[in-house]
Each structure stands twice: as structure tokens, then as C-alpha cells.
Amino acid sequence: MRPHGLHGEMLMDVITDLPERLEPGSKVFLGKAHEPMIIGARRLHARGLLINLQGIDTPEAAGAHRNQPVYVLSSNRPGLPAGQYYHHELLGSTIVADEDQRLLGTLAAILQTGANDVYVIKDAADREMLLPAIGGVVLGIDVHQHVIIVRVPDGIEFGVGHQRSRQGSPDGRRKGRHRQPDAR
Numbered sequence: 001m002r003p004h005g006l007h008g009e010m011l012m013d014v015i016t017d018l019p020e021r022l023e024p025g026s027k028v029f030l031g032k033a034h035e036p037m038i039i040g041a042r043r044l045h046a047r048g049l050l051i052n053l054q055g056i057d058t059p060e061a062a063g064a065h066r067n068q069p070v071y072v073l074s075s076n077r078p079g080l081p082a083g084q085y086y087h088h089e090l091l092g093s094t095i096v097a098d099e100d101q102r103l104l105g106t107l108a109a110i111l112q113t114g115a116n117d118v119y120v121i122k123d124a125a126d127r128e129m130l131l132p133a134i135g136g137v138v139l140g141i142d143v144h145q146h147v148i149i150v151r152v153p154d155g156i157e158f159g160v161g162h163q164r165s166r167q168g169s170p171d172g173r174r175k176g177r178h179r180q181p182d183a184r
């Protein structure tokens with residue numbers, strides 16, 4: 001977010017529930033250019049995390065990285081229990097209706113509503129359908145084949161009763177995890 005103190009520390013807004021990936025010695029990538037950096041030190045702060053990146057030892061050098069996103073390699077993310085997926089693993093999946101094996105479209109975004117996630121499906125005509133990611137609607141996920149089998153509830157169809165969606169977050173944060181709904 002901004003420099004902190006005189007020795008190159010930076011205040012980081014942590015948007016992951018997996019802060020163990022941000023240990024000293026961890027490789028991270030800064031900004032849109034994905035500049036590789038190594039975390040030299042870190043400590044908790046009331047508003048986030050204070051980190052020091054190797055080679056950055058002045059407030060001016062730290063300030064050059066103000067408000068830059070920090071990325072980690074997806075290979076460094078912790079595994080999830082069976083039946084749970086990171087959003088970026090699901091985005092772009094083909095959505096198939098189980099009743100007639102009809103291709104509905106692709107998973108364009110995942111909205112987080114609090115109660116349950118909502119899948120934003122786009123068809124070939126770029127129309128959207130919103131499906132709740134709940135048991136009885138999401139019947140199966142094959143993350144390796146990039147296919148999600150769904151049952152479309154009565155009254156839900158493309159282009160009816162929705163607002164524009166935001167793109168799903170592929171950063172792997174906890175809020176970006178998805179648990180396959182229990183069939184109930």
C-alpha cells in the first residue's frame with residue numbers, strides 16, 4: 001500500500017487467507033510487470049502486514065512499489081481438500097446441462113454473495129445466465145476436463161433479470177476458493 005518507516009518496509013494489504021506464502025525467503029512478483037522479488041522480512045501490523053523486500057532499503061525505493069499487486073506462483077499455493085477448487089481453476093470451464101447434455105456456455109465469472117457463490121455463464125451470443133453454486137444446481141465438476149455439469153432451475157434463463165457481473169478473482173485468496181456443493 002505504502003512505505004512504512006525509514007528502512008524500506010512497506011505496508012501490505014493482505015487479501016489472502018494463506019499468509020504463510022509470504023514468509024521471509026519467499027519469491028513474489030510485483031506489479032503488472034511481475035518483477036521478481038524475495039521477501040526479506042515480515043511482521044504483523046494493525047492494518048495488514050509490514051514486509052521488506054530484499055534490495056529495497058529506503059522509503060523512496062519502497063514508494064516506487066506503492067499500490068502494486070503482489071503475486072505468487074500458482075505452484076506455490078497450498079492444495080485444497082477434495083471437492084474444493086480455486087476460482088481460477090473453474091473460470092473458463094464449459095457448462096453443460098445434465099438433463100439433455102446441452103452446452104450452455106462457459107463460466108465467465110464467479111460472484112461471491114455471502115450465502116453462496118453465483119456462476120456467471122456466457123453463451124455464444126454473449127448473453128449471461130446466473131446460476132447459484134449450490135447442491136442440486138452444480139452436480140459435478142471435472143477440473144481437469146474443464147467441465148461443470150449443472151441442473152438449471154425453472155425460471156432461470158439467459159439474459160433475464162441480472163446485472164452486469166465482475167470478473168472472477170484468479171488470485172487464489174480464500175474468498176476465491178470454491179467448495180463443490182453437497183448434493184442435498
